Amino acid sequence: MNNVQTAEYVLNAIRSAGADKGECTASDSVKTEVYYESGKISMLRSVFNTNVSVKLIKDGKKGRVGLNSTDPEKLDKAVANAIEASADAIPDPEDDVAELTENADFVRGELTPDREGMYNALRAFVDTVKAEYPSISFDSISVEHNLRESTYLNTNGVRFTSRRGGYQFSVMFMAKDGDKTSSFIAGGAEFDDINKPLIDHGMVRRLLEEGVRQVETRVIEGKLEGGEVILSPTCVAEMIAYVQGNFISDGVLMDGTSLWKDSLGAEVAAPCFTWKECPCSPELAGGYSLTGDGYAVKDMPVIEKGVLKNFTLSRYGAAKTGLSRSANYGGCPIVDAGDTALEDMISSTESGIIMNRFSGGSPGANGDITGVAKNSFLIEKGRVTDALSEVMISGNLAAMLKDIVEISRERVNDGSSILPWIKVRNVVISGK
């Protein structure tokens, strides 16, 4: 069976089993990967998979089962297991499936893997880096193409099909000088054109250039007084993911622990900060068309000029909180460019750091965040000076958004986000 036939088979089985409501997503996927490790292009991988997820509701109680087979016998068993699980579940009036709006078929991205092109791109990248940045040593490099064809059906008549393909590139490396080594540095991108050199995607070239200056590092003593932190686009992406998890997603809004639960329409960030979630953007190869719970997505603002405009709430989360379901559930952030050149952001920094990676514990419920500033440089009197090691930063996510001082004109598009550099004050920076 293809994925449409599988989803139809499961939906019929759900109805036959006496469920009141149900939904099924059936998908076929093919992954092609060229992988570099331990000094060589070591593996070519092709992965064929099928996934079927079944959710049903009977007497107000839900059961959900996942499997990766289209064997009718196994599909019947999965539906029977979901019925059995629902029988013992706790009734929940907010459990439901998506309502019918407008059915659609979506096609997005490069659907056909170019295996030769992937190999050539990786070989060219390795050779270019060896020639231009000889002190760089790779830990691993992956070039993938993923194709996923899926069908979503539910008992309200919702029917979506989606064909989505595209390339992903990820690299982890370090710089070496004799026995000395830099920290791991990670980069990557999502894209549709395998002919564009990998080194030109996202922040990759910049990370390589900075990496070679990170073998020698400086340890600062005590606190860096008056410290300001310039977050790189990679760091901004991490902080946005933390903000989403801690303040605007289902779990923290349902249990009431989000600091922003009553802040829709209120100022939660500096007025210069505008963050949109744009899975439909043609600029983002990593965008998507459908939510997991059966809705076509639209782009939306999350924070506009510092004011909280939207949460990222699923249908269930919205029903539980009495709020509106979000137009999408995040994962494709675009932050508006500021009006300051990165160079000027650095030159106006008397004392601080520019941070490319945050290695820290997950933030607590109150947004407190502490961790190590990785791949980072000291800024002294407006100049980037030494690479740093063993420097920790400590602050609070909510406070950091209000303490944004400047946003760069320059932005980086890595295929899943378009983000600038952001300068934040009042972060504790401490050394040994």
Place this chain on the structure above:
Amino acid sequence: MLKDHLRKYVGAGFSEYTELRAQSNTTRRVTLLNGNMINNDSSESAGFSARVRVNGAYGFSSGSDYTPDSIERIIAAARENAVFLDSRERMGKPPFAKVPPMSSPLRYTTEDTASQKRLIEFISELDAYIAAKYPKLLSRVVIANCLDMEKLLVTSDDVHSHSDIPRSHVMVQMTLMGNDGTPVDLFTPFGGMGVFDDQFTTPDALYEKIDALYEKVAAKAEGVYAEPGYKEVILHSDLAGILAHEAVGHTVEADFVLSGSVAGPSFGKQVASEKVTLVDFANTAFGKTCPQPIYVDDEGTPAEDAVIIKDGILSGYMHNKESAEKLGFKPQGNARAFLFSDEPLIRMRNTCILPGKDKLEDMIASIDDGYYFIDTGNGQADATGEFMFGVNFGYEIKNGKIARPLRDTTIAGVAFEVLKTVDMLSDELTWGSSGMCGKKQPMPVGMGGPAVKLKINVGGR
């Protein structure tokens, strides 16, 4: 139970080095958030894979249709991938040294008899207990989580292995309003290796531990922030495992060593206090089965303990066949894959700092101004040996006595510098069994150790 369609390939005489692996990962998860059942899920990800090595180039392919006909097709696809890569890279490497034919039987055979109903009723009763006894909680989350990984492996060396490693956990998170008007939370897993009924009897058996968790989160709500800086601290035995894993374990995985980790030039050198011995146990430690018992790895290598640090000297790495050959070591069974569609990577199994002879109370009494860190969150490692992990709860130590409770913080240091500061190790050992390590693929791991006294960089305000 997986059907053994692979056995017929034992003695099949593959023309190239080949691994065939069938695998089924089954998961079950029930989650209650403030009494709302947000998950009532079960899933199975099953299929098989082939990995073929031609002159040093690996070809890999996998499919979910685990039938005798498909196996031939996937072997051919894997071989074709290897041939393609070999034709481009021309590595010209010789085959691996053969291992003797062997058969490793299924050792864990207990059937998972706990129904979804049992999981639901168990955590519902726990949730009701928490809700009734602790009404001040802002939020409570109770989760039952079971993962079972069953594998069948056949290699061109005529190794045949069948393994099954289940693990079952109940996890509880509590959130309270802190003394500064912001929420604080704590999360604790209970359980370990085995099916649900191996680990859990009745919910009331956990009440005492639930009460202890509430006492900690209540203390944390009144807690203070750690002072940042280089401090003398004691890591509770629950944290020593993550120290072994993050600080040392990742640094000595041979793929990291080959790419340039700081452990390369440190081999044979003093990298820790002579009190420190660190072992990645294969399957059995101190006479008991470890949280992730590996008898044969996913390359068909018989698993044995890997001694990483012996009396403070860096004595070994963790290997797959490729790295062992390159660096001149014997592989010890660290090549593991998470899903049927994943290739084996060098992974830790049960990484443990061996206990010492000190008493925890003497360790606390020996510190004038420092910290006792008790609960941990996530952690990360680095090529430089610099590591970090989150600390979610602990206490100040003032003049040899436990003082005020602490809010969240992070500790960080350079592994081989921090380990040289270890001057006391407690005589007790705790295994953590709920760890999930991330490195291209997720992987369940065991982590263990005693309470450790050392000096480390503390993040704070």
